[in-house]
Amino acid sequence: MGKDYIPQLNRDNFCFDTNIVHLIPVQAARRLKAFPMFKVNKKLVVALTEPENLEKLDELSKITSLDISPVKVDEQDFTDFLNEVYLEIEFNDDSFKKRLSSSSAIEVLDGLLEEAISRRASDIHIELLESQISIRFRIDGEMTISGAYPYSIHEEVISRIKLISGMDISEKRLPQEGKFVWDANGSEIDLRVVTLPTIRGESAVIRILDSKNIKRRLNSLGFEDDFLKRYRELINKNQGLILICGPTGSGKTTTLYTTIQELKLDKKKIVAIEDPCEYQLDKITQIEVDKDIGLDYESGLKAILRGDPDVILIGEIRNSETARIALEAALTGHLVFATLHTTTCISAIYRLLEMKLPAYMIADSLLLIINQRLVRKLCLNCHQKREISEINKEKIKEVGLDISKIFIPNGCRKCDNKGYRGRTLIFEALVINEYLKKSILLGINDNIGIDFDKLEYISMEHVASEKIENGIISLSDTLSYLKET
Numbered sequence: 001m002g003k004d005y006i007p008q009l010n011r012d013n014f015c016f017d018t019n020i021v022h023l024i025p026v027q028a029a030r031r032l033k034a035f036p037m038f039k040v041n042k043k044l045v046v047a048l049t050e051p052e053n054l055e056k057l058d059e060l061s062k063i064t065s066l067d068i069s070p071v072k073v074d075e076q077d078f079t080d081f082l083n084e085v086y087l088e089i090e091f092n093d094d095s096f097k098k099r100l101s102s103s104s105a106i107e108v109l110d111g112l113l114e115e116a117i118s119r120r121a122s123d124i125h126i127e128l129l130e131s132q133i134s135i136r137f138r139i140d141g142e143m144t145i146s147g148a149y150p151y152s153i154h155e156e157v158i159s160r161i162k163l164i165s166g167m168d169i170s171e172k173r174l175p176q177e178g179k180f181v182w183d184a185n186g187s188e189i190d191l192r193v194v195t196l197p198t199i200r201g202e203s204a205v206i207r208i209l210d211s212k213n214i215k216r217r218l219n220s221l222g223f224e225d226d227f228l229k230r231y232r233e234l235i236n237k238n239q240g241l242i243l244i245c246g247p248t249g250s251g252k253t254t255t256l257y258t259t260i261q262e263l264k265l266d267k268k269k270i271v272a273i274e275d276p277c278e279y280q281l282d283k284i285t286q287i288e289v290d291k292d293i294g295l296d297y298e299s300g301l302k303a304i305l306r307g308d309p310d311v312i313l314i315g316e317i318r319n320s321e322t323a324r325i326a327l328e329a330a331l332t333g334h335l336v337f338a339t340l341h342t343t344t345c346i347s348a349i350y351r352l353l354e355m356k357l358p359a360y361m362i363a364d365s366l367l368l369i370i371n372q373r374l375v376r377k378l379c380l381n382c383h384q385k386r387e388i389s390e391i392n393k394e395k396i397k398e399v400g401l402d403i404s405k406i407f408i409p410n411g412c413r414k415c416d417n418k419g420y421r422g423r424t425l426i427f428e429a430l431v432i433n434e435y436l437k438k439s440i441l442l443g444i445n446d447n448i449g450i451d452f453d454k455l456e457y458i459s460m461e462h463v464a465s466e467k468i469e470n471g472i473i474s475l476s477d478t479l480s481y482l483k484e485t
């Protein structure tokens, strides 16, 4: 060791000997971010994300009892590589062997569900590869390979899934949807299943809707204290519209439901219309859109309004007709919550204007717009403080963050060696104050003429900066979110 020059691994010329993959066990490979490439006599060539880290090299040497010759690999390439060879590595893993030897589909499925729930997965993906069936979990938004089982029991597994989720077992050529309830150590968990016919056979995705996720308190979502106070004031108004924005997968539904739980459920009539209803809740009347029978958002909302509700929750505003009904309801004594698929707060206003809704209706009904993203939380047990590099200083300036230190993921037992555990929100929030109302009435256009100092506004950069400084989220994750908006 002690080299001056460390070669860089290029993803186009990955070259490794699959026979020696076992030299570094999977857990160690994850933790040290290292994988073995090939072995020459007593020397092992290892690709690492931190080849200059002598402690890691030392540990690798101890694990393998070989001299380590490091090669640098990019973080992204490392992840890709590990995922690619993981299935092969998994063959040496005990839990995988156990799954292979499980004789029945029931055992396989039970094992899968137990593992997925204990690892806090949001969904299970059963996918057909050439030689085996791959199982992947989505945990904190990221796909993770969990193992595989042989083709010989696949049909049985799929039949079992279809049976318990109320699908037609004999129908194999068309996609199907179903659901079932799973008892996980005494607490009931709702699962939604989709099966898809693929060219290799039927695949399945099982979504795990653990209602514990939405029975959390508002302050566990990631809203900061100052904003939370203001938010609680606004959600307790008797009328008006509160919009939650963000792309798919940004946690809008969770925010909506957690918010609703804070309202005085016993004293208010709360009706929700969604497509589909993701969670079943007490004390809230939930209606599911069903286009097959002509029940869409518009007709559903009209019916809801006739039933004299106090609070209305609209799964998503997708067109101008739904938007119009939402605004009218918000102007006539109802508190309305809805999600809208836009990427900034201000563009939510433009979207409503584009839908040809009158400016006065928008100005008078809107109370608040939140635009949010779900970001992985660093494991607080093992995150490490770092100085900011010159390159990062540039990037930080570019996106408008204000930070003096950062934390990076490491990996420990608490976080499954991932360095991350759970997710939190970064968000921007725009309260519709008198100034903004006037601006909307006068006709705002592409931010021109808006004096941001006169807005009641919290920027996503501000929120993200605080969370980075406190070691809650990583700079790299934040940059990828801020760049996309």
Ligand SMILES: [Zn+2]
Binding pocket: 379, 380, 381, 382, 383, 410, 411, 412, 413, 414, 415, 416, 417, 419, 420
């Ligand atoms: Zn950790």
